[in-house]
Amino acid sequence: MSRPRSPRKKASSDACALLPPVFADWFSGRGWEVRSHQADLLAAAARGEGGLVIAPTGGGKTLAGFLPSLVELATDTGRVRPSLHTLYISPLKALANDVARNLTTPISEMGLNVSVEVRTGDTSSSRRQRQRAKPPDILLTTPEQLALFIASENAETFFADLGAIVIDEIHAIAGSKRGDMLALALATLAQWAPKARRVGLSATVRDPEALARWLGPATPIIRNVGGARANINVLESAARIPWSGHSGRHTVQEIYDQIRDANMTLVFVNTRSQAEVYFQELWRVNEDGLPIALHHGSLDMEQRRRVEQAMAAGSLKAVCVRRR
Numbered sequence: 001m002s003r004p005r006s007p008r009k010k011a012s013s014d015a016c017a018l019l020p021p022v023f024a025d026w027f028s029g030r031g032w033e034v035r036s037h038q039a040d041l042l043a044a045a046a047r048g049e050g051g052l053v054i055a056p057t058g059g060g061k062t063l064a065g066f067l068p069s070l071v072e073l074a075t076d077t078g079r080v081r082p083s084l085h086t087l088y089i090s091p092l093k094a095l096a097n098d099v100a101r102n103l104t105t106p107i108s109e110m111g112l113n114v115s116v117e118v119r120t121g122d123t124s125s126s127r128r129q130r131q132r133a134k135p136p137d138i139l140l141t142t143p144e145q146l147a148l149f150i151a152s153e154n155a156e157t158f159f160a161d162l163g164a165i166v167i168d169e170i171h172a173i174a175g176s177k178r179g180d181m182l183a184l185a186l187a188t189l190a191q192w193a194p195k196a197r198r199v200g201l202s203a204t205v206r207d208p209e210a211l212a213r214w215l216g217p218a219t220p221i222i223r224n225v226g227g228a229r230a231n232i233n234v235l236e237s238a239a240r241i242p243w244s245g246h247s248g249r250h251t252v253q254e255i256y257d258q259i260r261d262a263n264m265t266l267v268f269v270n271t272r273s274q275a276e277v278y279f280q281e282l283w284r285v286n287e288d289g290l291p292i293a294l295h296h297g298s299l300d301m302e303q304r305r306r307v308e309q310a311m312a313a314g315s316l317k318a319v320c321v322r323r324r
Contacts, residue, residue, distance in 0.1 A: 018042045020075055026106060045068030049220060050215070052205075052219055054221065069085060073137050085138065087159075087165045089142065089173075091172045093142060115137045135158060146182070159189055159193050160192055170211060247274055262317075263314075275295075275320050291316045295321050
């Protein structure tokens with residue numbers, strides 16, 4: 001949802017005309033323009049279609065995925081509520097929570113009557129029961145939670161009015177065991193809510209045609225040029241590589257130097273134990289007292305939430321994260 005910073009294809013006037021005045025005013029008030037992939041997905045939604053949106057990081061693809069749903073929820077006065085309209089599926093709980101926080105900004109600023117809730121393994125049983133009794137307009141969840149929900153009692157009634165399914169970071173899910181599980185869930189939802197359109201979001205796609213076929217038959221591929229440019233460098237360590245125990249600890253001082261000179265750094269590792277060890281090693285050399293945090297699924301929920309909120313607020317220099 002960031003402001004455009006690079007050249008982009010101009011959105012078609014027909015697609016932009018699909019924006020209600022309150023949305024058009026919101027865009028212009030922020031000095032933004034509707035990007036081509038956002039406009040194309042709006043036009044596709046008006047035809048009852050979804051799409052595979054491929055846009056670079058910082059290209060506004062998350063907003064593109066939700067924009068048709070927000071427009072429909074804001075303009076469809078005849079819709080029966082409470083009922084679930086949009087199902088968002090994320091590969092990570094932290095991403096679902098972050099998207100939920102970001103989504104509340106346009107909803108609040110435009111004064112939309114749209115409810116958003118998250119359902120993950122951290123969600124309490126009381127909130128899950130309330131969500132079942134009074135569905136939100138937009139529900140953000142993970143493939144595992146969706147599988148459990150679909151297998152529960154009266155799930156068909158809960159999803160009967162579903163209008164859109166948005167799958168974020170779709171390249172990280174499709175083609176894996178989680179993707180197989182999600183494909184079964186999508187097949188079930190197609191029977192319960194046959195008119196629900198499917199939208200996939202990704203910045204990294206090796207084979208767009210194959211991913212579009214996985215998403216659904218005749219899924220259009222919507223591309224955008226622009227967004228933040230990737231600046232990729234490989235750190236060539238001068239430290240001696242140990243004969244055994246290749247955990248990366250020999251590079252900790254050089255990684256710390258990179259953290260000290262950057263605004264915000266995510267240090268990805270492969271396992272939870274490696275995250276714990278590398279976090280301790282970073283603090284061992286942290287002579288400047290930099291705010292460095294740890295994040296993985298085995299931590300207490302409140303601790304993870306505090307780290308996520310601190311990241312969003314920009315008050316951390318680095319977070320050591322287990323790569324999923």
